[in-house]
Amino acid sequence: MSNVLELKNVRKSFGDELVLNDLSLVVPEHTATVLIGASGSGKSTLLRCVNLLETIDDGQIFLDGKEITDPLINVDDIRRKLGMVFQSFNLFPHKTVLENITLAPIKVQGKSAEEARIAAKALLSRFDLADKADQYPDRLSGGQQQRVAIIRSLAVNPRLLLLDEITSALDPVLVNEVLSIVRDLKGDGMTMVLATHEMGFATQVADEVCFLESGNILERGSAQAVLHNPTNPKTQEFLKRVHQAGRL
Amino acid sequence: MTERNNSAWSPSSRELERQGSRRAINRKQVIIAAVSSLLVLGTLALVLVTSPGWQSVKSTFFDIEYGKEVLPTVIKGLWINLQLTFMGGAAIGVIALGLALLRTTKSPTLTPFRFLATAYVDIFRGAPLILIILLVGFGVPALGLKGISSNVIFLGTVAVVLTYSAYVAEVIRSGILSIHPSQRAAARSLGLSSGQTMRYVVLPQAIRRVVPPLLNDFVSLLKDTGLVSILGVTDAVRAAQINAAVPLITRHMLWQQFYFYSSLFQ
Numbered sequence: 001m002s003n004v005l006e007l008k009n010v011r012k013s014f015g016d017e018l019v020l021n022d023l024s025l026v027v028p029e030h031t032a033t034v035l036i037g038a039s040g041s042g043k044s045t046l047l048r049c050v051n052l053l054e055t056i057d058d059g060q061i062f063l064d065g066k067e068i069t070d071p072l073i074n075v076d077d078i079r080r081k082l083g084m085v086f087q088s089f090n091l092f093p094h095k096t097v098l099e100n101i102t103l104a105p106i107k108v109q110g111k112s113a114e115e116a117r118i119a120a121k122a123l124l125s126r127f128d129l130a131d132k133a134d135q136y137p138d139r140l141s142g143g144q145q146q147r148v149a150i151i152r153s154l155a156v157n158p159r160l161l162l163l164d165e166i167t168s169a170l171d172p173v174l175v176n177e178v179l180s181i182v183r184d185l186k187g188d189g190m191t192m193v194l195a196t197h198e199m200g201f202a203t204q205v206a207d208e209v210c211f212l213e214s215g216n217i218l219e220r221g222s223a224q225a226v227l228h229n230p231t232n233p234k235t236q237e238f239l240k241r242v243h244q245a246g247r248l
Numbered sequence: 249m250t251e252r253n254n255s256a257w258s259p260s261s262r263e264l265e266r267q268g269s270r271r272a273i274n275r276k277q278v279i280i281a282a283v284s285s286l287l288v289l290g291t292l293a294l295v296l297v298t299s300p301g302w303q304s305v306k307s308t309f310f311d312i313e314y315g316k317e318v319l320p321t322v323i324k325g326l327w328i329n330l331q332l333t334f335m336g337g338a339a340i341g342v343i344a345l346g347l348a349l350l351r352t353t354k355s356p357t358l359t360p361f362r363f364l365a366t367a368y369v370d371i372f373r374g375a376p377l378i379l380i381i382l383l384v385g386f387g388v389p390a391l392g393l394k395g396i397s398s399n400v401i402f403l404g405t406v407a408v409v410l411t412y413s414a415y416v417a418e419v420i421r422s423g424i425l426s427i428h429p430s431q432r433a434a435a436r437s438l439g440l441s442s443g444q445t446m447r448y449v450v451l452p453q454a455i456r457r458v459v460p461p462l463l464n465d466f467v468s469l470l471k472d473t474g475l476v477s478i479l480g481v482t483d484a485v486r487a488a489q490i491n492a493a494v495p496l497i498t499r500h501m502l503w504q505q506f507y508f509y510s511s512l513f514q
Contacts, residue, residue, distance in 0.1 A: 051437050080439035090434035094452045103448060104438035149434075156439060 002064070004029050004160050004191045005050065010059035012042075012049055012215075019045045020056070021215035027160070030189040034202040034223070037212035038238060043195035044087075046212070047162045050193070051084050064159065080108055083153030087165040089145045091137040091152070097124070098133040101152045109156060116155075123151045127181055143174030150181055161185065163194040167201075199227055199242055211235045325477075328401070332473040336405050337466060340412045347417035349446070352424050365417070372414035374509060377472055379501045381407040385479040404476030412469055419461045423454030 005027040012020040019042045027033045035043040048054045050061060052068065052075045061069045068078045092100050101123070102116040111119075124130045127147055137145055146166055153161060163182065167175040179201050186192065186205045196202055202209055202223055209226040211219045211234075219232040230236045259267070296302065350358060350365040372380070384407035389398040397403065427450050435445040 053433055053437065076436075076439055076441050079437055082437065084434075084437035086430065086434065088430055090430045092431065092434070092449055092453075094456065104440060107444050107448065108439040152438070 002029050003027065003062075004064060005193065006062040006065075007046075007050070008060045008062070010046075010049065010061060011057045012045055012054060013057055019215050020049065022059070023216055024059075025210065025217065027191060027193055028207075029191055031207035032186050032192040032194065032205045034206035034209045035193065035195045035212055036197070036199070036202060036209060036226075036238075041212040042215040043212055044164050045215075047084065047164050047193065047195060050160075051082050051162055052078055076108075080156060081159040082162060083156065083158030083160070084162040085146070085149050085153050085164065085166050087168045089137070089142075089149045089169075091145055091149055093137055096134050096136055097129070097140070097148050100137065100148060101155045104152070104156050120151070120155055123154060127151060127184075141174060142170045143177045146170065146174075146178045147181055150178070150185075154185075159191065161190055161192045163192060163196070165195050165197065167196065167198055197242075199239075203227055211238065213238070325474075329470070329473050332401070332405050332408070332476065333466075333470045336409050336412070336473060337469060339409045340416050340469070343409065343413040344416035344420055347413060348420035348424060351417070351421050354442075369414045369417055371509070372411050373418070375411070375505055376501065377408065377411050378475060378478065379505055380411050381475055381478065383407070383502065384410070385476075400479040401476060404479050405473070408469070408473055408476065412465065412472075416462065416465055419458050419465065420454065423458035424450060426457055427453050 003026050005025070007023060007025040010020050010023045011018070021042075023042070023046065025033070025046075035046065037043055045054060049056050056069055059069070060067055063078060063081060067073075091097075092103070095103065098117065098120055101120040102113065105111045105116040105119065106113055121130065121133060124133055127150075129144065129147060129151070132140060132144060132148070137148065140148065146169075150163075150166070166182075167178050170178060175198065179198065182192070182194070182201075183205060192205075194202075194205075204223075206223040208220060209223045210217045211226060211230070211232070213234050219226055219230060219235045226235065227239065230239055347365045347369060350361050351369070353362060381404055385400055385403045388396060388403055424446075431449055431453070432445055435449040436442070440448065
């Protein structure tokens with residue numbers, strides 16, 4: 001089993017604030033890595049660095065063994081291999097659901113409009129959204145919008161999917177419909193890195209759970225180990241607070 | 249699902265009562281609006297008509313006979329006006345979009361052009377339209393360059409286009425900047441290049457957002473193309489050869505403008 005993603009001693013700061021501190025992480029093919037931790041612990045920044053939306057200050061990031069933090073690399077080529085889904089969906093409001101999904105396949109991968117449309121419709125039917133194809137995003141519920149955003153990122157057949165707190169803006173019923181897609185993708189063998197606050201869900205899909213605190217991974221291991229028998233006192237403290245909030 | 253059907257509903261007596269009261273309130277408001285409008289507008293009209301100079305103002309500006317007489321000429325002028333507006337508008341759209349894109353680009357190759365675009369906008373936005381019209385309309389033919397049209401209508405329109413492009417560029421730029429960075433991040437994370445992101449994601453949303461201010465500019469363009477007529481109907485080349493034909497005020501305004509810029513850039 002090869003490693004899809006590897007981070008070596010990654011460091012990133014915004015001004016004086018150190019957000020990622022000497023962080024290393026390996027994500028093998030077909031596995032799901034779940035990042036947990038309080039807001040501001042560096043989860044989103046980690047994902048944005050992998051997607052080259054942020055430039056790291058030090059260290060290296062490898063995708064399929066190739067260093068993507070080389071400044072001479074074509075960032076568009078790298079991003080084509082990565083799918084990213086955001087907390088705030090970020091669908092294009094001026095395009096229909098179908099146009100949102102087919103934009104990248106047509107413009108980036110050079111597929112014909114017909115081919116892209118057929119593929120997009122197949123994905124939409126698979127996730128029970130076929131009847132929404134010609135709607136504009138603002139006519140959809142939050143859960144539907146986020147499912148479309150996931151489908152949009154899938155349409156370019158990414159090597160790795162980055163999911164940044166994709167359920168944080170949704171109510172509990174909608175959370176479930178979004179997470180069931182992620183479970184399906186996990187079943188397909190998609191390699192994923194997720195930042196999430198849904199601990200129950202993390203238990204279901206995670207091959208590895210990493211607890212981030214102040215830009216570093218303090219504890220990592222199976223979901224069972226990290227979420228139910230944490231050894232690090234800070235992880236214990238964090239999970240206790242999550243538990244008190246009724247989220248575990 | 250329960251059936252949602254409104255046909256079986258008939259309003260209760262309380263609801264009928266409420267509808268009656270609303271109608272009564274409406275009637276009262278219409279009467280108040282009518283009376284107050286009559287009062288205010290009537291007073292204004294009275295002040296105007298009873299003013300001591302009204303008769304001479306009326307015969308100078310509002311002579312109906314004269315209005316009938318010039319109607320054909322005005323319609324002919326209006327036709328030219330419309331043509332200039334639409335042709336000029338198209339040119340303004342293209343130039344302004346180019347300027348706005350240059351001003352928002354981060355590409356290092358385009359850095360000098362970004363500075364030029366900024367300077368262009370600052371200069372043309374700061375100058376009165378009438379000055380640019382006089383300068384282009386009389387100045388360009390006076391240069392005596394070969395191959396440049398000396399048609400006053402053409403030159404006047406060029407002047408209008410130069411000035412309006414600066415204004416419209418800023419409107420479009422404000423639209424571009426108003427699009428949330430997350431839209432760009434989403435597009436880039438799908439693998440779209442920065443050019444594709446601008447073309448397919450940012451610009452379509454930006455333009456939609458600035459349609460109302462663009463309509464403002466379009467309406468004032470329609471009015472300002474009329475200013476081209478100050479260049480007169482004489483051939484501008486000949487007019488320029490006769491020094492006196494260049495209004496003294498142009499030279500005066502030019503220096504005024506120069507001092508204005510110097511004070512701005514200090």
